[in-house]
Amino acid sequence: MSVTDEVKQRIDIVDLISRYTPLKRSGNTYKGLCPFHTERTPSFIVFPHSGTWRCFGACGVGGDVFSFVMRKENLDFREALHLLAREAGVDLAAVEGHASSQQRTSLYEINEAAANYFREILHHHPAAQPARDYLRHRGIDDAARERFQLGFALESWSSLRDYLSEKGFGLEQQLLAGLAKRNEERDSTYDAFRNRVIYPIRDRQGRIIGFGGRVLDKSEPKYLNTAETPLFHKSRVIYGLDLAHQAIRSADRVVIVEGYMDVIAAHQHGFANVVACMGTSLTADQLQQLQRYTTNFVLALDADAAGQQATIRGLNQARQALGHIHKPTVTASGILMEARLGANLFICAMPPGQDPDDVIRHDPSRWRQLVQDALPLVDFYFDIVGHQYDLASVQGKGQAVADLAPLIAELQDEIEQQHYVDQLSRWVRIEEQTIWDRVRAVARTRSLAAGRTGPKRSPLQLGSGRHRRPPSQEPAAAEAPVEAPLGAGIGDGATRASRYGREEYLLTCLLHEPDLLVWLAGASTTLEIDPLRSEDFQNVELQEIFRALKQFMTSDEQWEIELFQETLTPHLHGRLAELIVYGAQLPPRTEVEQREDLVRTLIRMRIDRLSVESKNIKFLEDEAVSQGDLEGSKQWSAIKNRHVRELYHLQQSRQQAGRLLFRRRQPEQGVRLG
Known part of the structure; x- marks a missing residue:
């Protein structure tokens, strides 16, 4: 019996689902109002004998305890498995490795202890007065400070180390968690964070996996993050997701900003669907996590040149990471598969000299309007291309078409595609059909690039399959x-x-x-x-x-x-x-x-x-x-x-x-x- 089968066998599906919607027995089944959409007549049925459920109404979805929890709580399979295994009393350590499981638990505990220490220092220590003044100056109120568990690290080489040691956490644990660093020359250890405002970084479940620290003086680096640990992987972290995921799902939109303060200010003023990437470049892992909750992404990054370049890098990364839908299209040659972007990307342009934190603190209504008026991806690139190339020259026209055709090809809506083909045709004064030919060629090329194949009539084996369809063949x-x-x-x-x-x-x-x-x-x-x-x-x-x-x-x-x-x-x-x-x-x-x-x-x-x-x-x-x-x-x-x-x-x-x-x-x- 697999571990998933054991979990399903131990979980009472009726009891589990009843926590989300009242169920009434009906013969060998239970029925109730669907927890995934609004309805007046019950169309949601639970089948205890098979351990399954199905909505026969507007949703039309179904599954077992795993799919229910994944859909209702916005979890991936691994997260749902851990949640249900804990409830069922099934030990996953045998599968994951007992030592690894113990290590992760220990790291969560030491991070929580460190966060409590930093928080107490910020609240009560005289040396933390500059940090309290800084947060007050940035408009952060006490409620937001508590909600995000903000703290302060003293300008000391060993205060956190000594505190954690007293709590029973050894030096090796502190080093593994990234809270301490080793000086090889002196064969000693010291605190990783010193004289910094501390921002605990939490995972989707709200567990502390690492920390970010900001200096209050001119020293470098201005921001410092926990080093890579078994819990903390910077490329996967999304700051604020534990507080934002439900709002993202509800709004069907996520707003992505750069910094901790941008997120805190947004949440303090009621904009709960805002999160931050850890650095200026979005990663595939971050974007794919967010895609669980919405397909509408708004990038709100700084308006300066560096910020615009970061936006472009983020958009290019997003277009690669968010995946493409391969959509059948009828052409003169028959049905061809064309690649379309599997998400909607928008760019929220900040006023010159301001970042999201500034706008939100000084004029929340303006922030709301800026997000509402965010430019679709293609419009943003049209603006860039219009300033970058000489559209009166043959070379400029060719470069403009080369840059914009791939973006138009990714649009899922044919009406949108027609709109931008018309616009590009007028811009460069080239016939629409020529633009359409380029757009469709790009779409087919991408679909072709997605095609992979293995050797015909050969057994499936681990390690086999370094095979890619030759470029000359159609998918x-x-x-x-x-x-x-x-x-x-x-x-x-x-x-x-x-x-x-x-x-x-x-x-x-x-x-x-x-x-x-x-x-x-x-x-x-x-x-x-x-x-x-x-x-x-x-x-x-x-x-x-x-x-x-x-x-x-x-x-x-x-x-x-x-x-x-x-x-x-x-x-x-x-x-x-x-x-x-x-x-x-x-x-x-x-x-x-x-x-x-x-x-x-x-x-x-x-x-x-x-x-x-x-x-x-x-x-x-x-x-x-x-x-x-x-x-x-x-x-x-x-x-x-x-x-x-x-x-x-x-x-x-x-x-x-x-x-x-x-x-x-x-x-x-x-x-x-x-």
Whole structure:
């Protein structure tokens, strides 16, 4: 039994979900109002016998205890696993390593002790008066000071070291936590932070993982952060996220600033969806964390030249990190996959000479308006290009198109694309069609770059897969349909998939040849069915491996199974190894057979799920009728009819797949004359 199975077995799903929404027993199920959207008639059903739940209303989502907690608390899989494992009394140390688990716990404890010490110094020590004056001058009130646990480090080489030693924390712990440093020449240790205002840095759960310190005099460096530790990795840290994540989710927008004081001032004045990166450049890790909560990013950085350059670096990083959606587009050559940016980026320009902290403190309403009026990414670049190039010259026109076409190609909305193509065409006085040709070429090139493949008909092995599709080839989804022999058909997916489970089979195929993700997206569009989603997998471990696979395939990393494994939480390594072994045992398949199996397995998975759900819905409809609940019976009847239509469409798609995807010839029928 895997650790996730053990956790699910110990957690009472009804008890867990009841903490978020009242549930009422209904036969063998429980129903209530969906905790993920507003509704008047209960459409949220919990199935205790299978440990699953589903909303049959506006959300249409479902899953198990892990997916519920992840969605409700905005956690990733690892965070949800730790949370539920603690509640279930399951020890994860055996998987993660007992020593490592103890070490992390010890580091959290020593950081908390150090934060308490710094806080007490700021509150009461006479030497901290300049720090108190500084915070007061910056407009930080007592409530904000407490909320962010601000403190002060004395101008001493050993005061914190001595305090922590008295509390039972040894020198090695202090060094490991980055609170002390070693002088090799003198063979001694000293406090890492001295004569600085201290900003504790917390993770998403509010645990202190490190510190930032600002000097009050002219000494350098002005800001000092904790060195890299087992807890603190600067490239992953988002200051203020523990306080901001719910507001980000609620507002469906995150505002990213540079400094600690910007965040504190924003939260003090009620702008709770503001966070800071640790430095001037955003990182892929930071952006991907924030993408859990929103796809709308506002960068509010300084207006000076350095700030604008930081903004440009941040935007370039964001465009790389946020990933691209591969969208099927109909062209004269057929259906092609084009890459579109998976987020909306905006730039909030600060007034000259002011940073966000200044604007917020002096005029909160102006800050609100500046964020509201933030420029879309393309508009910002249009402004830069307009000042940077001579648009009257041939060279300037070419440079402008070269810079702006990739940005237009990333837009998800075709109307927006048309708007900016029109604008660029007028700017450079070049025909629209020429601009469109460049934009679409860029989009197809990016989609091609995302394609990766492994060796055909070879077993899936750790360490295999340094394979990239040659630049001369189109991605799988953009290729012409594959000719198939007469008589081959799309079956029910039982031949290869049933022995191991359809979900395992489908995911194993994708791990064996990740390029099939792109092909399957195009095939789904042709069949007019939804693309493969993580929700198609009922097993949470398979869900997470699939999510990670999609994320990996949008990165710049070349496909290697070992590199991919490093992106997974350790608790998923065992399941990945099982899939790898399974893949090695699969018989050789032709390209047509592999793709055929992939499509029919996906369709069969959805048919199976809808069939089970339809039986449950019929029971709920009958129960509503027996109780005289007219509104409820109408609701369940409508949902049942929707499922019937979906099942019919899937059956039709299964029957037509051979003809539409593989140019399979239909048997000729005689024509009666006269």
